[in-house]
Amino acid sequence: MLKIHNSLAREKQEFVPIEPGRVRMYVCGMTVYDYCHLGHARVLVVFDMVVRWLRASGFQVTYVRNITDIDDKIIRRAAENGESIRALTDRFIGHMHEDATALGVEKPTHEPRATDYVDRMLEMIGRLERNGYAYLSGNRDVCYSVRKFAGYGRLSGKSLEDLRAGERVDVAEGKHDPLDFVLWKHAKEEEPAEVKWASPWGSGRPGWHIECSAMGCDLLGEHFDIHGGGQDLQFPHHENEIAQSEGASGGTFVNFWMHNGFVRVDDEKMSKSLGNFFTIRDVLGRYDAEVVRFFILRAHYRSPLNYSDSHLDDARQALSRLYTALKGWPAGGGVDWSEPHARRFREAMDDDFGTPEAMAVLFDLANELNRTRDGRIAVQLRGLGGVLGLLQRDPVEFLQSGAGGELAPEDIEARIAQRAAAKQARNFAEADRIRDELKAAGIVLEDSPAGTTWRRA
């Protein structure tokens, strides 16, 4: 049985779906005004893994990952670039999809854009107003009255008093309480028409939090199973989502909240504001995308993940071991879940998505495969790897891939043929010279009774 660490309870809980056999899940996606960085890659990969495991466990999953395409930073960036909001967001949505695809991330069931849901947001704001949670502030923004919502602070484990004690925000003009947040931003003169929508409260645009409540409730219903996102969204974003959704519906919004840990650089959070981020495409220029996915899944999703080149190098070595074991075995065949390794894998994954332990099982399978050369083990290894979105390529293709390939495969093959001839003539000095020369170029040769093969170091 699956257990999930629920941020709401701060402990692992047995996962029971609202509707038997079915899971409805929402994850906060990207704000599209720039390239995705490795922190985004982690959210993408982690929740892709979660969905894959839920499906492998027999659930029918509806997975929604939204796109925020209206926001202060988007407006500013579009103005800087002298382009329309739509042109900017369309472009970066395209780039995001390229990155996600490279990382082996499957498409979500729905990928709603905030700007397509403004009507739903207005409807929800209207309900909040009728239920007494929303008010029109002095500067004509519509705000949410945090103290009216009894459960406020439950997700982040904060009380309103705690939050006020640490108050660091300038009190925005006209708010009843500094912690109140904006549901609807009143339009400003200088803003382009593209960011103005008509509403009962005047022309304006939605606040950030309302979009997720509106899209989630519309696509998944007012009560669904899992809501995920990065740790930094726990407060205030997710706290506010709960306040909005439950304030509007009157019932429970989400049963399980999941938050993934940060990617770090030199033990500091990787973030745009700190400027210490690497974009996904930077990294994919130097490392194989599957290596990056492997690197992400090698740590537990809630732990911090330190990024560095040496860690990626290490990940590549490790993944190579798996593919080396798989070399020569045909693809295909389903996982036998009654087999001991598969059971251990299932146990690991059922314990709050324990991918590090699940991967240890993969290495144990590789060892057994190398020892026994039993085809059934190869099927298990590839099959279980596939559950994590790994090991689905041709092993030779993986082992021969990699950056820094000045030598074309034909050249390498030609050198191998020359070396074979030298060996035939028992001219080992010449054979070793060729091998050393290739090694200097990053090519490693491996002799076997069947002939010589090569891979990139």
Place this chain on the structure above:
RNA sequence: GGCGCGAUGGCAGAGUGGUUAUGCAGCGGCCUGCAAAGCCGUCUACGUCGGUUCGAUUCCGGCUCGCGCCUCCA
């Protein structure tokens, strides 16, 4: 200041009240013309001080250090 998380071997990273994580790297052996890969074996651990216990890396408390959230952020 408030709230929370973490501290494991050279590096990365799981887990457990008493018996091997796993990977990378190192060392020894087998294999090999020599290598590489693989196999076998092997060395480096559980921040610190107390407590509970027959026994704690694992439970409890103090301390130190690191990190995060409290402001846009995955």
